[in-house]
Structure formats: C-alpha cells, structure tokens
Amino acid sequence: xxxxxxxxxxxxxxxxxxxxxxxxxxxxxxxxxxxxxxxxxxxxxxxxxxxxxxxxxxxxxxxxxxxxxxxxxxxxxxxxxxxxxxxxxxxxxxxxxxxxxxxxxxxxxxxxxxxxxxxxxxxxxxxxxxxxxxxxxxxxxxxxxxxxxxxxxxxxxxxxxxxxxxxxxxxxxxxxxxxxxxxxxxxxxxxxxxxxxxxxxxxxxxxxxxxxxxxxxxxxxxxxxxxxxxxxxxxxxxxxxxxxxxxxxxxxxxxxxxxxxxxxxxxxxxxxxxxxxxxxxxxxxxxxxxxxxxx
Amino acid sequence: xxxxxxxxxxxxxxxxxxxxxxxxxxxxxxxxxxxxxxxxxxxxxxxxxxxxxxxxxxxxxxxxxxxxxxxxxxxxxxxxxxxxxxxxxxxxxxxxxxxxxxxxxxxxxxxxxxxxxxxxxxxxxxxxxxxxxxxxxxxxxxxxxxxxxxxxxxxxxxxxxxxxxxxxxxxxxxxxxxxxxxxxxxxxxx
Numbered sequence: 001x002x003x004x005x006x007x008x009x010x011x012x013x014x015x016x017x018x019x020x021x022x023x024x025x026x027x028x029x030x031x032x033x034x035x036x037x038x039x040x041x042x043x044x045x046x047x048x049x050x051x052x053x054x055x056x057x058x059x060x061x062x063x064x065x066x067x068x069x070x071x072x073x074x075x076x077x078x079x080x081x082x083x084x085x086x087x088x089x090x091x092x093x094x095x096x097x098x099x100x101x102x103x104x105x106x107x108x109x110x111x112x113x114x115x116x117x118x119x120x121x122x123x124x125x126x127x128x129x130x131x132x133x134x135x136x137x138x139x140x141x142x143x144x145x146x147x148x149x150x151x152x153x154x155x156x157x158x159x160x161x162x163x164x165x166x167x168x169x170x171x172x173x174x175x176x177x178x179x180x181x182x183x184x185x186x187x188x189x190x191x192x193x194x195x196x197x198x199x200x201x202x203x204x205x206x207x208x209x210x211x212x213x214x215x216x217x218x219x220x221x222x223x224x225x226x227x228x229x230x231x232x233x234x235x236x237x238x239x240x241x242x243x244x245x246x247x248x249x250x251x252x253x254x255x256x257x258x259x260x261x262x263x264x265x266x267x268x269x270x271x272x273x274x275x276x277x278x279x280x281x282x283x284x285x286x287x288x289x290x291x292x293x294x295x
Numbered sequence: 296x297x298x299x300x301x302x303x304x305x306x307x308x309x310x311x312x313x314x315x316x317x318x319x320x321x322x323x324x325x326x327x328x329x330x331x332x333x334x335x336x337x338x339x340x341x342x343x344x345x346x347x348x349x350x351x352x353x354x355x356x357x358x359x360x361x362x363x364x365x366x367x368x369x370x371x372x373x374x375x376x377x378x379x380x381x382x383x384x385x386x387x388x389x390x391x392x393x394x395x396x397x398x399x400x401x402x403x404x405x406x407x408x409x410x411x412x413x414x415x416x417x418x419x420x421x422x423x424x425x426x427x428x429x430x431x432x433x434x435x436x437x438x439x440x441x442x443x444x445x446x447x448x449x450x451x452x453x454x455x456x457x458x459x460x461x462x463x464x465x466x467x468x469x470x471x472x473x474x475x476x477x478x479x480x481x482x483x484x485x
Contacts, residue, residue, distance in 0.1 A: 006413045015428045015467050016408055019341050019375070022304035041350060043304060043343040078388040078403060079343055080429070102408040102429075125409055259303055259350050260326065 013127030013147035016080065016102065017211035020044055020234055024224065024255050025213070027051050027238040030069060031076035037241070040251035044080040044103070046236065047073045052109045052156030052290070053239035053278060062110040064092040070099055082129070087294050088114025090123075097126045103148070104128045106141075108293035109155045109238070118294065121145030131215065133166045133291055135173035136192030139202070140295075142209060143195050149208075151232075152291040153216015156239050158280030160223040162291055163216045167230055170212070178206050216291070219244070219277045221257030221270045228261035245275035296481060299325040299334030301360075303350045305342020305375060309466035314338060317474035328359040336369040336481045339376030341428065341464050344402060347375055348391030357393055364395050369457045369481040371474075377460035378402055378431050385434055396458040397437030398450075404432030416463070418444035418452060423470045425451070425463035433462060443476075454480070 006012075023043025028034040034045045049065040050058065064085050074081045080102035085092035087106055092113075096104050104126050106119050121128040122145030131152035132138035138149045151170070153163030177188060180203060189199040202209055214227035215236035224235045237254055244250045253270040260266035283289075300310040302324035311322045325331050337360065339347075351357030364370050364380075372380040381400040384390045388402040405412070408429060416425045425446070433450040436442065444452035444461070452461040452473070459480060465473035 004414065007411065008409065009413060011413060011426060011467070012408075012411045012428060015426055015464065016411065018306050018309060018467065019343065019428055020305075021342075022302070022307065023343060023346055038345060041346045043346050074407075079345055080408060097409075100407050100409055127408065255346070255350070256353065259353075263326075 008125035017148035031072040034073045038077040041255035047083040051239040056156045086110040087112040139194040150213040150215040158219040160217045221253045225257040225261040243278035296335040298322045301339045305340040310338045313466040317471040339372040341374035344375040344378040344390045371459040371477045399435040426467045
C-alpha cells in the first residue's frame with residue numbers, strides 16, 4: 001500500500017536548520033568562494049551579490065544575486081545553499097524557490113523592498129531564516145513562517161557587539177516569558193504583536209521554538225566561540241572571512257573554534273597567525289544601521 | 296552503560312534526548328578522544344557529512360572511532376552519520392567516510408531541500424513516522440548486512456553486527472522504537 005508522503009512541512013523546514021547546528025554558514029559571492037567555504041568545513045553557504053562590508057562601501061540598492069551566480073554556487077558545492085532576498089520582496093523569494101535554493105534569508109543587509117510587510121513565508125515551500133534584535137521580532141518572523149532565526153548584529157562592521165546585544169536581549173526576554181502566568185502571557189503576546197498560540201507554546205516548551213544562530217559582525221574565531229558559549233546554535237560569518245587577508249585559513253579557524261567553543265586552548269591554536277582580520281567599522285559612526293531595517 | 300553522541304555538529308541534543316527517552320541513563324557529548332574513551336556506545340547524528348568528516352580527521356577522533364567500533368563498540372549513524380559509517384560513498388559527492396559498515400551509499404540522493412520528505416514507514420514490526428532531510432540512499436549492502444527497513448524499494452535502515460545505520464532521523468520525532476532497538480543491540484553486544 002503506498003504511504004502518504006509529505007514535503008515542505010514545518011517539520012522539514014525546521015529540521016534542515018537542526019542539521020546545521022554547531023556549524024558555520026559563510027557568505028560567498030561566487031562558486032570559487034563557495035568551494036573554499038565547503039573545503040574549510042562550512043555547513044552551508046549564503047549566496048549574495050556583495051558581502052555586507054562592500055554594500056556599506058559602495059552604497060546603492062542591494063538586491064538578490066544574479067540567478068546565474070546562485071546556480072553556479074549550487075552546482076559548485078554539495079552543502080546546502082542559502083540566498084538573500086530584500087525584506088518584503090516576495091518575488092525575489094519566488095525566484096529563489098524556482099531555482100531550488102535550500103534556504104532563503106529575508107535580510108536587512110539588502111535594501112528593504114516593503115516598509116509595511118515582511119514576506120509571508122508560510123506561502124513558500126523553501127524554508128526561511130530571518131534576523132531579529134529581540135524576542136518579539138523573532139516570534140513575529142516565526143508567526144510569518146520563518147523556520148530559523150539569527151541575530152541581526154551589525155553586518156559588515158567586524159564588530160560583534162550588536163550580535164551579543166541582540167542575543168542577550170532575546171535570551172533575557174525568553175526567560176521572562178517562560179516565567180509568565182497565563183494573563184501575563186496574553187499581555188505579552190499583544191504587546192509583541194505575536195499570536196497567543198506561539199507565545200503559549202514557547203512558554204510551555206521552555207525553549208526557543210526554532211534553531212537560532214548568531215550573525216552580524218563576527219570576524220574572528222574568538223567572536224564565533226563567544227557566541228557559541230553564550231548559547232547560540234551556530235554562526236553566520238559574512239564579510240569576516242572573504243574580506244580578511246587569508247580567507248582559507250580564517251574560514252577553517254572559525255569552523256574549528258565553533259566545534260571546540262568550550263576549549264580555550266584549542267581556540268587559541270585556531271587563532272594563531274591568521275593575518276589581518278577584515279577592515280572594521282565603528283558602529284556609532286555608521287550612517288546606516290542595517291539592524292534598524294525591518295521591525 | 297554510558298552513551299555518547301558525537302558532538303561535532305548537527306542533531307546532537309536531539310540524539311541525547313532520544314537516547315534518554317529510550318531509557319539510556321547517562322548520555323554525554325563526544326568531542327574528543329578522551330570523551331570517546333568514557334562511553335560504551337556512540338550515536339553519530341545527522342548534520343553535514345562534509346563538515347563532520349573533515350573535523351573527525353583533525354585530532355584523530357575518526358581513527359579512534361574506527362578502532363573502537365572494530366573492537367565491538369555499538370554505533371548508530373543517522374543520515375550524515377550513516378554516510379560516515381559507510382564502506383563506500385558512490386556518485387559525484389564524496390565524503391571522508393570511516394568505512395565501517397558494508398554498504399554503498401549516495402549523498403543527497405533524493406535531491407535538495409525541496410525534495411526532503413516525511414512518510415510513515417514500517418520498521419521492526421511497527422509503523423513509525425520518518426523524516427528524510429536531504430537524505431542519502433543506500434545503493435547496495437553486503438551479504439552480512441541485515442536489512443531492517445525499506446521505503447518503497449530503498450533500504451533505509453540496516454545493521455551489520457554492532458553497527459546500525461538509518462537514512463532517516465528518528466531523533467526528530469518522539470517515537471523511541473529505533474533508539475530502543477539500538478540500546479537493546481548494545482545490551483546484547485556487551
């Protein structure tokens with residue numbers, strides 16, 4: 001008797017993110033970089049047209065990558081391939097789905113396309129990851145259908161401070177939510193503009209409902225291990241690898257630091273002689289704070 | 296008996312919880328050869344087989360696992376874990392496999408994430424829900440390998456002595472059938 005098969009379910013969308021835990025997802029702009037990332041031990045790559053530090057430098061509208069480049073990257077590596085769409089740009093998301101991408105990042109690093117609505121992610125077969133600066137924002141994205149969350153951090157700066165801030169805020173607010181009684185939960189759901197159903201589930205389970213990575217400003221093995229020790233499930237590294245002086249070594253070092261995040265001697269060894277980190281930026285002097293895009 | 300879950304990357308905590316649900320008392324995460332020395336059995340989780348395979352080579356953990364499994368330590372690999380335990384990996388996509396169970400396996404054999412699927416399967420006389428994520432396909436098994444479950448015509452779970460593999464992820468569901476079977480297998484081997 002043929003059995004019923006289900007595809008593209010919430011279970012499967014969240015499940016792929018579960019398989020990426022404890023790993024490093026690296027931004028790449030072409031197949032060569034994707035291959036370097038895979039060889040270094042990345043669990044997935046993120047295809048985009050320019051890394052965040054170049055987007056900051058060049059300005060202009062940052063959009064989804066050329067499909068030819070994305071297809072080239074998908075062909076070049078056997079690990080999952082993610083790609084970014086602008087906040088609210090559901091047609092860019094449709095294009096990525098048509099290309100058969102493994103995960104879509106609705107990302108504040110690109111120029112937002114809609115100031116009223118994020119993409120209705122529940123309508124897509126491909127799973128989505130979204131950035132968040134706090135618990136309410138994270139849960140709103142999950143209500144819209146996101147199957148994975150990452151901190152926004154401040155991409156392209158090489159400064160981890162915002163990722164730390166966002167992570168701690170999410171965890172602090174999560175702890176508070178878990179302790180709430182039913183009436184307080186109802187109030188919290190209303191103030192966060194999140195469904196009571198999701199708030200109740202999170203409180204009942206006592207844990208964050210999807211895989212939650214760190215992203216935005218991670219530039220060194222120590223940054224990556226720090227985010228892991230704070231409790232993140234894994235890390236995204238954007239400009240930090242391919243804008244450093246020795247991408248191959250740095251990529252490998254960050255992968256090792258994430259695996260041995262609790263072992264300072266091993267992180268020390270991984271951190272040796274990596275050359276220059278990416279060019280960094282002082283966040284207070286930025287004209288454009290990417291983390292403020294989206295809501 | 297102390298159970299271990301290989302904790303390089305992937306569905307580690309899911310396996311820890313599944314083993315506990317199935318009745319394992321003490322479960323630890325295994326990152327180093329020193330951790331491996333402490334355990335009597337090992338689960339190798341789902342994840343990215345390229346990543347896990349590379350990191351297994353870093354400090355000799357892969358070699359230590361080969362040695363332990365060859366001298367009888369029970370091991371169970373799901374998805375990426377199954378790939379890493381396989382004797383051969385066919386097709387274009389390679390892996391740094393350990394070559395322990397006499398099967399030939401193909402990575403990402405059903406396609407990309409859009410082709411990932413869930414289905415009811417028959418295993419060990421029970422119907423359970425199985426989750427396949429960018430799953431590998433077992434193309435061939437040696438004559439010593441016992442086939443334990445099939446999905447359509449594909450072998451999805453099999454065993455050779457102290458080595459158990461499945462291409463699906465029982466750690467992602469609450470059903471304890473497969474992990475209980477693994478623990479029972481460990482009792483018999485010890």
